[in-house]
Amino acid sequence: MKGDLIRGHLDSLLLAALAIGPTHGYEVIGRMKHASGGELELAEGSVYPALHRLEQDGLLSSTAELTHGRRRRVYALTEAGQRALADRRVEWRRFSSMVSHMLMEAPA
Amino acid sequence: MSADGSPGMSAAADDSPDDPVEAYLDAVLTCSPGSPRQVRRTLAEVEAHLTDSAQALHDAGLSAAAARTEAVRRMGPPTGAVDRPWPAGGLRLPAPVRRRLLLAVLQLGGIAGLFLGLAGAFGAAIRAIWGTTAIATPFPSGSYSQADCRRWLAAYPASHDCTAAMTADHAADFLRNAAVAGLLGIVALAVRQLLKRRRRTVLAGALEPLVGAGLAALCAVGFAGAGFDAVTVTRGQGAGQPLALALAAGCAAVLLAGTARRSAGQPFWRRRPLAG
Numbered sequence: 001m002k003g004d005l006i007r008g009h010l011d012s013l014l015l016a017a018l019a020i021g022p023t024h025g026y027e028v029i030g031r032m033k034h035a036s037g038g039e040l041e042l043a044e045g046s047v048y049p050a051l052h053r054l055e056q057d058g059l060l061s062s063t064a065e066l067t068h069g070r071r072r073r074v075y076a077l078t079e080a081g082q083r084a085l086a087d088r089r090v091e092w093r094r095f096s097s098m099v100s101h102m103l104m105e106a107p108a
Numbered sequence: 109m110s111a112d113g114s115p116g117m118s119a120a121a122d123d124s125p126d127d128p129v130e131a132y133l134d135a136v137l138t139c140s141p142g143s144p145r146q147v148r149r150t151l152a153e154v155e156a157h158l159t160d161s162a163q164a165l166h167d168a169g170l171s172a173a174a175a176r177t178e179a180v181r182r183m184g185p186p187t188g189a190v191d192r193p194w195p196a197g198g199l200r201l202p203a204p205v206r207r208r209l210l211l212a213v214l215q216l217g218g219i220a221g222l223f224l225g226l227a228g229a230f231g232a233a234i235r236a237i238w239g240t241t242a243i244a245t246p247f248p249s250g251s252y253s254q255a256d257c258r259r260w261l262a263a264y265p266a267s268h269d270c271t272a273a274m275t276a277d278h279a280a281d282f283l284r285n286a287a288v289a290g291l292l293g294i295v296a297l298a299v300r301q302l303l304k305r306r307r308r309t310v311l312a313g314a315l316e317p318l319v320g321a322g323l324a325a326l327c328a329v330g331f332a333g334a335g336f337d338a339v340t341v342t343r344g345q346g347a348g349q350p351l352a353l354a355l356a357a358g359c360a361a362v363l364l365a366g367t368a369r370r371s372a373g374q375p376f377w378r379r380r381p382l383a384g
Contacts (some may be wrong), residue, residue, distance in 0.1 A: 024153075024156070025156075026160040026161065029157075043182075043183065043184020043185070044157065044182050044183045044184065045154065045157075045183040045184045045185070045186070046184060046188045046189065048150060048154065048190075049188075049189070049192060052150075052191050053192075058207070070159070071152065071156075072156055073149065073152070073153055
């Protein structure tokens with residue numbers, strides 16, 4: 001799946017990946033790739049500004065932790081992030097259903 | 109990754125000038141906007157990511173050099189890995205600080221409104237005891253029009269002359285305005301309570317009550333000065349307004365100072381822990 005299609009939904013995908021549990025940026029991307037069945041094509045560097053923005057908006061919190069001898073920044077969903085993810089799931093169901101309907105019902 | 113979980117050696121950092129990871133980090137550093145801390149944080153995250161990625165690719169069978177090149181390719185352009193600068197001309201505060209500011213404004217504004225309402229209650233008591241001239245200063249005749257006079261006398265038919273009607277009107281204005289301020293204060297505090305509950309945010313720290321206590325104390329001193337001035341210069345005429353305000357502001361200062369003292373030592377901001 002092309003990055004252009006992903007870009008508008010990156011924040012929601014990051015929130016969903018972190019709903020599994022707190023982790024660092026590299027693992028977040030790993031989770032997203034795994035969940036997409038390898039279909040996700042994403043400039044991996046673009047994840048970090050998005051994580052920082054979500055943290056600035058209060059949807060994520062982060063702590064510096066020492067993992068495997070390296071200092072890493074571990075991100076976690078805040079309560080506001082959990083609520084935002086629930087809202088985005090509802091919004092996505094409506095949106096995807098509408099787009100599916102419009103694309104599939106149109107004459108070929 | 110080596111067996112002990114530490115980063116393996118074969119795809120580890122290479123500080124040669126041609127190393128793609130080092131070149132990428134240089135580029136990230138060069139194009140990073142923001143504070144030194146933001147830049148350091150981004151660099152540390154990107155470097156850890158590239159190290160992990162190169163190691164995973166090397167473990168999957170690529171040579172160390174090819175793994176580092178591929179890790180960099182997957183990152184995308186360095187400009188995409190750095191935070192966007194804040195929009196020019198606009199200061200965007202972090203969301204928790206914005207919420208805290210909103211709650212602080214509602215809290216201090218609400219308390220100010222509430223105590224203005226209390227000043228109205230004190231003013232009503234002063235008017236009941238000493239009459240309307242204790243609240244409003246009678247203007248000298250000639251400083252108002254006949255039309256104003258007719259309007260005041262129509263509103264206060266029991267007044268024996270225009271000056272008495274005007275004074276009653278001005279005193280009633282003060283009490284009405286104070287009552288409205290009190291109601292607005294209650295509304296502001298109720299809105300704040302609702303927002304606080306909806307956001308499930310615990311406000312802590314002594315900052316707001318301390319600022320509020322300071323402002324209220326300043327108001328109390330200022331109004332008390334104006335009140336005593338009115339007592340000495342105009343023999344008490346109109347002194348009720350500033351004295352009522354001084355009394356209410358003094359009450360607010362004492363209450364807020366007590367709250368600040370109880371809150372001292374608590375952190376500026378904390379959230380309730382996540383359930384489960």
